[in-house]
Amino acid sequence: MFLARQDDWLxxxxxxxxxxxxxxxxxxxxxxxxxxxxxxxxxxxxxRGMSRSDINRCINDDRAALxxxxxxxxxxxxxxxTSTPGFALDGAMLPDVHDWETLYPVLSARFRPGSGR
Numbered sequence: 001m002f003l004a005r006q007d008d009w010l011x012x013x014x015x016x017x018x019x020x021x022x023x024x025x026x027x028x029x030x031x032x033x034x035x036x037x038x039x040x041x042x043x044x045x046x047x048r049g050m051s052r053s054d055i056n057r058c059i060n061d062d063r064a065a066l067x068x069x070x071x072x073x074x075x076x077x078x079x080x081x082t083s084t085p086g087f088a089l090d091g092a093m094l095p096d097v098h099d100w101e102t103l104y105p106v107l108s109a110r111f112r113p114g115s116g117r
Contacts, residue, residue, distance in 0.1 A: 008044075012040075
């Protein structure tokens with residue numbers, strides 16, 4: 001959902017003031033809540049039927065946030081991922097694939113019947 005709607009929230013993220021981006025980079029509960037609200041990510045989840053209490057519980061889950069941060073660091077180390085969205089398939093980064101429009105044909109070709117996988 002976030003990938004499909006990145007045209008809604010990504011410009012807000014990239015044009016946010018440096019001070020707000022610095023707040024988001026801290027990664028603590030307050031910064032995660034601020035980012036979710038500023039980019040309307042929480043509203044997107046609510047539109048899909050997630051309760052506000054579940055959304056808040058997710059945002060406040062420090063363990064889950066740390067796991068995501070650790071996974072991001074592992075992806076940086078393994079694949080050289082420096083921005084999102086970025087995708088790897090079969091252990092290799094997909095060059096110039098940064099949205100659903102460019103990812104879908106790659107996945108369709110890779111996983112179509114008879115592709116050997």
